[in-house]
Amino acid sequence: MNDVLIGSFISAMSTGIGAMPILFMRKNVTHRLRDILLAYAAGIMTSASMYNLIPEALGQSNLFVLTAGLLLGALVLLVLEMNIPHIDLENSDQSPLFPIEARAFLIVTAITLHNLPEGLSVGVSYASEDQSLGNLIAFSIGLQNAPEGFLVALFLVNQNIGRLKALGIATLTGAVEIVTSLLGFYLSSFVSGLVPYGLAFAAGAMMFIVYKELIPESHGDGNQRTATLSFLLGLLTMIGLTESF
Template sequence: MYDVYIGSFLSAMSTGLGAVPILFLQKTIKHRGRDLLLAFSAGIMMAASMRGLIPEALANGNIMKMCIGLILGVLILTILEKNIPHIELEHTKEGIQFDEKALLIISAITLHNLPEGLSVGVSYASEKQDLGHLIALAIGLQNAPEGLLVALFLINQNISRIKAFFIATLTGAIEIVTSLIGFYLTTFVESLVSYGLAFAAGAMLFIIYKELIPESHGDGHELTSTYSFIFGILFMIVLTELF
């Protein structure tokens, strides 16, 4: 049980760890570097979904439960995407105050982090002992560049480096809450494990294709981003095979 507390905390706080460099960077990173980070993160999440969450959802249930859970994950993220006010990391919006900007940015990142935290918690509730560690590692690796990008975006909105660092760190904290919700819900209602794993996979796949891949292709770096995406997949596969 303590594993889920440690795993969810470390994966969530990786967002803040990724934001640490902005305290020392003199200049923001270029679009190419940003796109490479986004694509690499998408590759990590893809490998975690396809090699971890979906196979385990099938092992804990059947093809019908997996399909239902995955589609529900996509539908819920679609509803949240359409109803939670937010702006994407690459966009600026004129004529709004600091508080509104921060709220819109935090809303966007929170939307991304909800299924990520859930996937960690549900994974620790599955019968496969190492799945929780695998998904926590994958989410942590994805959160680090996300934290850096969030902090850089905030700095570009004339927010101080210290404030940007703390806001970026706090955006990851929601993952601890959703992770524990996912863990306890599926622990007490064992039949939900398969649905929960597939739900998390569907939500993550939605984010990969709807958000991360388009954002990484928005500045004319499609080819290098594609390679970065593939290397992200390979990186995660190698880690799972080695450890």
Template sequence: MSDVLIGSILSALSTGLGALPILFLKNSISHRWKDILLAFTAGIMMTAAMLGLIPESLKSGSIIEVSVGIFLGVLTLTYLEKKIPHIDLQHSKTGLKFDEKALLIIAAITLHNIPEGLSVGVSYASDVEETGNLIAFAIGLQNAPEGFLVALFLIKQDISRIRALLIATATGAVEIVSALLGFYLTRYVDFLVVYGLSFAAGAMLFIIYKELIPESHGDGNERYATYSFIIGIVFMIILIESF
């Protein structure tokens, strides 16, 4: 219990940690660096899903159960995407007024963090403690640039830097609740473990391919983003093998 609580808190607070530089940043960072950050976190999450969640779920159940769990994760994220309006943080031309637009961004980011928290929780419910730490670390790394981009967007909407930092941090707090929910559901209902782990993998893969990779390739920085994606994979492999 204490491990999942600590892991989920650290993972969630990474959103605020990533937003921290906006207190000192005088100018906006370039699209190239934003794309590099997004691609790097995509590589981190890809490795965590393929070398952490899926192998662990295969130890707990059959290939059919794992496949069902993966597709449930994908379908859930697909449903959420249809219900939550996706607004590009940098290229939106919706014409929304500030209050409505900011509220949509905050709501979308917060709700998208729910399956990430579930991923952390169900990972800690597995028999291998390192799996939970691995996924919490991967999600935390993914949250950092996300928090930075959200805070940067809010600043451009004439919100103070301190307030933008606090709001960005708060969007990650929902992961703590969803992590505990995922942990208890899978911890005390044994047959849900395999579905929980594979569900988390499917949700992460959806985020990678539907959100992170396309966004990192949207401004002509495909080559840099590709290099960064591969570096993220290698970085995570080194961590897995080392610890």
């Protein structure tokens, strides 16, 4: 229990840690750096899903369970995506139907909802048979939460929201992961056979975010080559950490 609390807290608070540079910045972030951060986060999430969650789910079950969990995770995110309008963090002026406050609310809501399956993946991983999987997934989620928190805080500051308030809001978007992490841990611990479904569900949800959001966003401003290299670096970072620890 202590492990899942500590792990989920660290991974969730990484969102706020990543947002802290917004307090000291005086210039806007370039498209290039933004795309690098998004692609790096995509590489980390891809590695965590394909190299850790999916093999563990298969090892504890079979292809049917993996397929069901993956598709359910993607389906849940698809439903959320259809009901939460997509607004580009960088080009927020492209959504004239919403005033500034409404656009900010939509972005924060979308990011918060996307964080729910990430917290679930941490909790389910701590409930799995592999004792080291929980720490590894918590660390990987924390790594990808940092640039996400920074980009959210940057968006809020660009909408004339105070820097401290933007930092607080960005931190709260990650804090919801603690709740879903505990939920995933308790459900997996008490419901027999749920762990592999949960691992596959988390992998499917994370891969949906990678392919639907992070990769397209990182390739939309002419920085495809740089973003691709950053994606590979994120992928190799997580593989290296997995092999090391």
